[in-house]
Structure formats: C-alpha cells, structure tokens
Amino acid sequence: MDAFTSVLKPGTKEAGDILSAFYIVLGIATLIFIIVAGLVVYAVIKFRRRKGREPGQLSEKVWLEVLWITVPLVIVIGLFILAVRVMLQVNPPSLGHKPDLTVVAHQWWWELHYPPSGVTAANEIHLPVGKHLLLRFESADVIHGFWVPSFGQKIDVIPGHPNTMWLTITRPGLYLGTCHSFCGMGHAHMGIRVFAQSPEDFSAWLAHQSRPASPPSSVEAAQGAELFREKNCVNCHSISGFMTTGREAPDLTHVGSRTTLAAGTLANTPENMAKWLKDPQAVKMGVLMPEIGLEPDQIKALSAYLEGLK
Amino acid sequence: MNNSEINASKEPGSILEVGEYKGLLSWLSSVDHKQIGIMYFTTSLIFFLAGASLAMVMRTQLIKPNHHWLSPETYNQIFTMHGTTMIFLAIMPMLTAFMVYFTPLMIGARDVSFPRMNALSYWLYLMGGLLIYFSFFTGDTLHMGWSAYPPLTSVNYSMDLYFVGTGVDYWIVGLLLTGAGTIMTAINILVTVADLRVPDMKLARLPLFVWMSSINAILMLLALPALNAALVMLFLDRHLNALFFNPAAGGNPLLWEHSFWFFGHPEVYILILPGFGIVSEVIPVFSRKVIFGYSFMAVATVAIGFLSFGVWAHHMLATGMSFSIYYVFAFSTALIAVPTGIKVFNWIATMWGGSISFDTAMLFCVAFILQFTIGGLSGVAFATVPIDWDLTQSYFVVAHFHYTLLGGTLFTVMAGFYYWYPKITGRMLSEKLGKIQFWLMVIGFNGAFFILHFAGLAGMTRRVYTYPDLPHLATINLISSLFAYVLGLGILIFFANLVISLFKGKPAGDNPWGGWTLEWATSSPPPPHNFDRIPPVRSIRPLWDLERSQMAPGAAAPPSRGGESS
Ligand code: HEM
Ligand SMILES: [Cu+2]
Numbered sequence A: 001m002d003a004f005t006s007v008l009k010p011g012t013k014e015a016g017d018i019l020s021a022f023y024i025v026l027g028i029a030t031l032i033f034i035i036v037a038g039l040v041v042y043a044v045i046k047f048r049r050r051k052g053r054e055p056g057q058l059s060e061k062v063w064l065e066v067l068w069i070t071v072p073l074v075i076v077i078g079l080f081i082l083a084v085r086v087m088l089q090v091n092p093p094s095l096g097h098k099p100d101l102t103v104v105a106h107q108w109w110w111e112l113h114y115p116p117s118g119v120t121a122a123n124e125i126h127l128p129v130g131k132h133l134l135l136r137f138e139s140a141d142v143i144h145g146f147w148v149p150s151f152g153q154k155i156d157v158i159p160g161h162p163n164t165m166w167l168t169i170t171r172p173g174l175y176l177g178t179c180h181s182f183c184g185m186g187h188a189h190m191g192i193r194v195f196a197q198s199p200e201d202f203s204a205w206l207a208h209q210s211r212p213a214s215p216p217s218s219v220e221a222a223q224g225a226e227l228f229r230e231k232n233c234v235n236c237h238s239i240s241g242f243m244t245t246g247r248e249a250p251d252l253t254h255v256g257s258r259t260t261l262a263a264g265t266l267a268n269t270p271e272n273m274a275k276w277l278k279d280p281q282a283v284k285m286g287v288l289m290p291e292i293g294l295e296p297d298q299i300k301a302l303s304a305y306l307e308g309l310k
Numbered sequence B: 001m002n003n004s005e006i007n008a009s010k011e012p013g014s015i016l017e018v019g020e021y022k023g024l025l026s027w028l029s030s031v032d033h034k035q036i037g038i039m040y041f042t043t044s045l046i047f048f049l050a051g052a053s054l055a056m057v058m059r060t061q062l063i064k065p066n067h068h069w070l071s072p073e074t075y076n077q078i079f080t081m082h083g084t085t086m087i088f089l090a091i092m093p094m095l096t097a098f099m100v101y102f103t104p105l106m107i108g109a110r111d112v113s114f115p116r117m118n119a120l121s122y123w124l125y126l127m128g129g130l131l132i133y134f135s136f137f138t139g140d141t142l143h144m145g146w147s148a149y150p151p152l153t154s155v156n157y158s159m160d161l162y163f164v165g166t167g168v169d170y171w172i173v174g175l176l177l178t179g180a181g182t183i184m185t186a187i188n189i190l191v192t193v194a195d196l197r198v199p200d201m202k203l204a205r206l207p208l209f210v211w212m213s214s215i216n217a218i219l220m221l222l223a224l225p226a227l228n229a230a231l232v233m234l235f236l237d238r239h240l241n242a243l244f245f246n247p248a249a250g251g252n253p254l255l256w257e258h259s260f261w262f263f264g265h266p267e268v269y270i271l272i273l274p275g276f277g278i279v280s281e282v283i284p285v286f287s288r289k290v291i292f293g294y295s296f297m298a299v300a301t302v303a304i305g306f307l308s309f310g311v312w313a314h315h316m317l318a319t320g321m322s323f324s325i326y327y328v329f330a331f332s333t334a335l336i337a338v339p340t341g342i343k344v345f346n347w348i349a350t351m352w353g354g355s356i357s358f359d360t361a362m363l364f365c366v367a368f369i370l371q372f373t374i375g376g377l378s379g380v381a382f383a384t385v386p387i388d389w390d391l392t393q394s395y396f397v398v399a400h401f402h403y404t405l406l407g408g409t410l411f412t413v414m415a416g417f418y419y420w421y422p423k424i425t426g427r428m429l430s431e432k433l434g435k436i437q438f439w440l441m442v443i444g445f446n447g448a449f450f451i452l453h454f455a456g457l458a459g460m461t462r463r464v465y466t467y468p469d470l471p472h473l474a475t476i477n478l479i480s481s482l483f484a485y486v487l488g489l490g491i492l493i494f495f496a497n498l499v500i501s502l503f504k505g506k507p508a509g510d511n512p513w514g515g516w517t518l519e520w521a522t523s524s525p526p527p528p529h530n531f532d533r534i535p536p537v538r539s540i541r542p543l544w545d546l547e548r549s550q551m552a553p554g555a556a557a558p559p560s561r562g563g564e565s566s
Helices: A013-046 A062-090 A185-189 A199-210 A219-230 A270-278 A296-307 B003-010 B024-028 B033-061 B072-106 B115-138 B167-195 B208-240 B253-270 B273-287 B294-310 B312-316 B323-335 B337-351 B360-383 B385-391 B395-425 B431-449 B452-457 B473-504 B542-548
Strands: A101-106 A109-114 A119-122 A124-128 A132-139 A144-147 A154-157 A163-168 A173-179 A191-197
Touching: A013 A062, A013 A163, A013 B337, A013 B360, A013 B385, A062 B323, A062 B337, A062 B360, A062 B385, A101 A124, A101 A144, A119 A124, A119 A199, A124 A199, A132 A144, A132 A154, A154 A163, A154 B385, A185 B072, A191 A199, A219 A296, A270 A296, B024 B033, B033 B072, B033 B115, B033 B395, B033 B473, B072 B115, B072 B167, B072 B208, B072 B253, B072 B273, B072 B395, B115 B167, B167 B208, B208 B253, B208 B273, B208 B294, B253 B294, B253 B312, B253 B395, B273 B294, B273 B337, B273 B360, B273 B395, B294 B323, B294 B337, B312 B323, B323 B337, B323 B360, B337 B360, B360 B385, B360 B395, B360 B431, B395 B431, B395 B452, B395 B473, B431 B473, B452 B473
Parallel strands: A101 A132, A124 A191
Antiparallel strands: A101 A109, A109 A119, A132 A163, A144 A154, A144 A173, A173 A191
C-alpha cells in the first residue's frame, strides 16, 4: 500500500492547495533571500578594508528607505490575500454539517466514532476516498493535536473546545500521522494511522466494524474471554457483544483486525500482544493501562482471544 | 586616542586589578551597574552552558529513530529545561547584562537611576533560576514544554502520570521571581535613559543600542505582567482548585494560551531587540561608516515594539478560532516583517561603500544578517495561515525559531562579547580563537538546523523523545546531530576564550576598535564612577566628532555641561 508520511506528498485536495501556497511563498522567500545574500556578499567582497580608503559618510537616502518599505509591504499584502483565499478554500465554515467522523483524543490514544453508522473504533481510522468529509475533534483530557502531514492541515484538539476539519482524500493508501501537541509522557507514541479506501471497501469495513465481536473460537480463547472479565479488563475496555462497561480505554471489539497496538507503538502480532499484556509500561512508558500481573499461560489465552477478535 | 596612553600608567589594565572590585563582599554587596552587569553576564553564561549541554543530550537522543537511550520522562524534562533555561535564564538575562552594563556608559551616566533596585533585580533572577533548577531535585520535575499548557499542567487527573508534578510549582515561583526582576530592570533602564543622559544627548543623538534597549524595556514592562498573571492563575488552579483552565468546570485552557502568548510574542522581540542594538553599534564601527538611516532604524524599532503586542494569536493558528481573528493576526504578523526588513536593509546600506574590517565581532554580525533573514522569512511563511496549519508544532518550527534565537540573537550576543569584552575586562578576546569559534558555529549551526526544516516537512513533530523510522528522518537527524556537536565545540571554544583572555589577553586600551560612542571615552575597564570627563555630544558619534576636531583630545574634551549627571 502507498504510504503517505510527508507534507510534500499531499493526499487530499486541501493538502494540495496548501502545498501550492507553500511553494509560492517558498519561491518569494528564496528570491528575497538571494537578493539579501547577494547584497551582503557583494558588500563583504567589495568593501573590504583597504589601506588608505576613507569611506564616505552617507547617512540617509529617503527614496531608498521608501523603496524598502513599500516593496515588502506590497509582498506582505499579497501573501495575506493568498492566505485568506486558501483558508476559505480549505476549511469553509462547517455550520450545520454533521461530522462523518468524531475523533476523541485521550492520553495517548484515539477514540473514533462514525456517527452515521454508530461504529466505535480506536486508533486506526478508515476513510473513503473522493468524499468531502467533515472531521470533528474532541479531547477527553489535555490538549492534543491531530496531524497527518499528507492531509495538509493540522488542528489542535482541545478539551471543552471541539474543532472541525474538512478533507477530500484524493489518493488511497496508508496515511501516517501523530499527535502534535505535547500531551505528557506518551506523546511520542500517539500515532495516527489512516487507511484511505475506495468507498466500497470503506463501506465493507464499516459494516464489519458494526458487527459485535465474534465469540471465542477455541478453548484457549474462551479461557481468555473469561480472564478478560475476571482480570477487570472490562472496567476500562469494551467489547461489543461481550461486555460494554469500560469507556476509558480503546474499544477492543475488533482489535484483532487492527494492524498495530497502542496507537502505532507495536505491530499487531501475537508476540507483541503478549509483550503488551505482560508489561504495558515497558512498551509505552506512562501508559494508563496498569500492569495486571498475568501468568504466561493467562497471557497466552488472552492474546488468543483478543487476536481472534477480527 | 592618546588618553589611553596617559591613563595606562595610572589605571588598572584589567578588571582583575580594580581595587574596588577585589573580594567577594564587594560583589555580593555591589550596587555598581558594571559589577551587576558582570554578574548577569557570568550567571547567564553558566545557565547558557547548562542549556547548551542539555541540547547536546537531546541531539544525542535524537541521533537515530526508535532510540531508547533516554526514557521519555527524562527527555521531556530535558527539552522543557532547555527551552526554559535558554529563554528565561540564559539569553534574556544575557541581553539584560548588556543593557545594564552599557546603557549608563553610552549615555554618559554614572550609574542607573536606581542602583539598589538593579541589584535586587539581579538577585531575584539568580534565586529564580536556582529555584527552577532545584525542581530537578524534587524528583518530579517539569515535563511540559516551556509553554506549559494546561490542563496538562493544572489538573490532577486520576493517575499521577497524567499530571505534571511539583516541579511546575518551582517553575511558576521561579519565573515569578525572575519576572519581577525583569520588570524592575525595565523601569530602571527607562528612567535612566529618560533622566541621566548627559544634557546635550538629545533623543536624536541616542546610540541605537540605547534606543533599542529602551523600547525593549517598554516591552518587558508591558509583557511580563501578562505572564505573571497567567502564572498566578496556574498556581491557584493547582493549589486552590480555582479552575481557570479546567474545561470540565467551565474554565478554558485557551485563556492560558492567550495570556501566555500575549507575553510570549513580545518576549521573542525582547529576545532580539537588544541584539539588533548590538549589531547597529558594531556594523558602523567596523565599516568605518555612520549608521545608515538612523531615524528609520529608531522608528522601525518603535513600530516593532508596537506591533509585537498585536500578533500573539499567531501562536494559536491551529486552535480553531474564528477566521476573522485569524485575518487580523495573520496580517499584523506579516506586517512586522516590514520594520524588520528596514533594519536588515539599513545594516547592509551601512556596510555599503564602507571600509569593512572582519574582526570576529563583525563576522558574527554578517552571519547574523543572513541567518536572521532566513528565520524571518520562514516566519513570514508561518503568517500565511494555511502554511502554519501545515507546519506548526513540527520540526520546521524548531528550525524557524532557532534561526531567529540562535542564528539571530545568540550571534548578536557573540558580536557583543567580542566588541565589548575589552571594555569590560580591559583585555582583548583572542581573535584567533574567535575566528575558529565563528566558523565552527556558522557551520555547526546551519548544518544542524537548516536541515531540520525538512524534518518538519517529512512529518516529524516536536517534543518527541524518539520518532518512527519514516523516510528521510534517520538521515536528517543524524546529520543534524553531528553538526550540533560542531556547534557545541564552537561554544566550548568561546568559553575557553573568555577565561583564557581574562588572564592572557592583550591589554585593550581605551578604544581598541575606534568606537564612537561614549563608553569608549573612558578607560577599560571603566573606573567605578565611569567617567573622569565626558566629551561633548554633538551627534550620534561624539568620539568621531572629537577625532575630527583636529585638536589634542585633552584640550578638545572639556567636561560637557553637567558632566556626571548624578
Ligand atoms: C546550543 C545549540 C542548540 C541546540 C543543539 C538546540 C536544539 C534544540 C532541539 C533539538 C529542540 C527541540 C526539542 C524537541 O522539540 O523535542 C530545541 C528546543 C528549543 N530550543 Fe534549542 N537548541 C540550541 C540552542 C538554543 C538557543 C540558543 C535557544 C535560545 C533561546 C534555544 C531555544 C529553544 C526553545 C525555546 C526550544 C523549545 C523547547 C520546548 O519545546 O519547550 N535553543 N532546541
Ligand atoms: Cu496527544
């Protein structure tokens, strides 16, 4: 799958618009720098101290001052107009629109709600290509930030101050991003993964996510399910069709279908799942999941169960 | 000037020999602005060394992706301390040192208006700084970034790890102390400049360094109270549950962002204006030309000072405020580029047609112009709001503000040291070490930071202890770290030079560079009372006029009316 990680590789219409503006500004800035540097270098070479030359003491030339006041002023006004145009293009007011996806940031993971379908998921976002989508951002605790470089814009995720962002993804693929606003110990491991899919694939994914969890398929997995209840995992985590009391932690209904664990910290493999359950702090320092103190066979059973939740 | 030869026999040639400055007590109890200035210099240099060492540790941690040498906890403390140290405890007081030491000398005064308050400012700064560092020993220091956004810093969530611990309290109280000191310094400088100029030094004859320091003092006076208010609110939130910033109870974390940046943006000008002043003194002297566009320079400074209070929300362009607010702040931010541009072009025009001698001080000024232009241009890019959405909080920003603060301010400070160290100590800094230092710093700085613009573009966010192995990031960071070590070496050589030259440096004489402002009219180091006599001030370059007056300096320099003003 095509991976998008960089501002310079836009994957949305909005990112493309912003990037064009960026190149315009970059061009102007480069030109200005070349002029300034050229003047400096010329002065440095030409006016080096030489014996016996007494420089003139010219102290002012008003037309020169006027020149270098007006030219920058014109440039600044031009850039301002550019800014306003792109702003309106990229992020028109969202009045009255219902969001297609609500992202709730937590220390240090992402809770996802797809309001039309009622699907709840975590950390790995799926979105359809070619639709004009409205995303809404809320925070459950501190200030976070939502930044997927190839989406162009980023937005702060502020408690008590929901924000929105428009997106029209143009290219399917995997988009990587991260929390951009320092939010505490786990900030570096608060990754974002967005799978941009064709509308059909996206609908299929959504339909799959809206199903309750599949029942355990082996004896070991059934033991795992039992442990999940016994060890109080349910206090924090929900698994739809099993127990949905916990709201403080990622929804695990389809955790087996995710490609990574703990907001992009680990690839989702049985070994890593075991590693995570053994000691989450060792994987992601500060994480708000306690070390449960599980026996190796319990870990094995739990991961068999969780990995089966496709 | 012949004065120097006459003086040389009877006056000490080095600060180490000044009788009044011997003994610890003379320093601890001093109200002499020169001693206080030197204490500011020394303290801020030590903090700078600490901040730079922390930076080297950071760059080592970031040298490769998925690096687990430091834990996130340690790294987060280090970058918070690095930012806090550099801004509040190193660069700002270093500039204050120049202001406190040179303002009275440049206007022909004997001291500042309120010498005791001057001492108090210094001691508050020192104590505040120590208090902030003391938080390291509480075992629960800062991990929040120098901007300390609540609710991360204000609310005690259910688990300890959510929450930034007692370190924040030390940070708050420490900053309140240094902040109080800064406000006092601001008042002191303003009153001194208003009150103690030699009588014929009209405002239009004020050296540009003094102009810029005065505007700077106004900024300090108006900006720091906003920070102090915010700090008090944060303290109340933490200890009395005042809920200013707690959204769950009707507070608003954006209130902090507004208050903090209402201080924070003027602060970044506070961190550059005296630097502009230094450059505006050094370039003319080493080009043997009068500053070009003096009055435009002064007016541009006033304009920057004024505008700097109307741009703070450009630090909040991604907070989702209404567009009409963005328009105002985007425009004011871009507008500030105009007076800044005036300065850059006037400096170049000063060099133009001059007879430039590239001593280390001048080299730093030339590099400063180019580097600061880069930082300024990326700043204008950020004023184009959607580009800010793209790049804010990424390593592009880290590159941007190091181009202004390090490639900008720190380079001007270096120029200031090479220019004025002889005046302060009576000894020249070694030019040989100076040139080595200069090249190491130019190469190291640009190598380390230019490439970080690309780290931001490639998707690296700031304030992370490690980063995933995305395309290009490994290479970029490796290069950046290696060059950072070169920069670090340059800084070490600077410190070596400071120490070695104090003992081994060539005697400076009164006026080694042929400077034209009043501080060069007295001995190096100046006597405790600053001036035996003051030449008349007929223009912005009194010593130039004196030189031209074709007479023996002794006869040409009757004490100007009122001589020592105090
Ligand atoms: C000595 C060379 C320096 C190096 C190698 C260096 C390196 C860095 C790096 C890598 C960061 C980013 C940390 C992160 O986001 O994780 C940083 C942040 C910062 N630096 Fe420097 N720096 C240096 C000097 C300075 C100077 C002279 C200043 C001037 C005031 C300064 C001010 C700051 C500030 C304010 C931050 C932001 C801290 C925060 O995010 O809270 N640095 N520095
Ligand atoms: Cu976050």
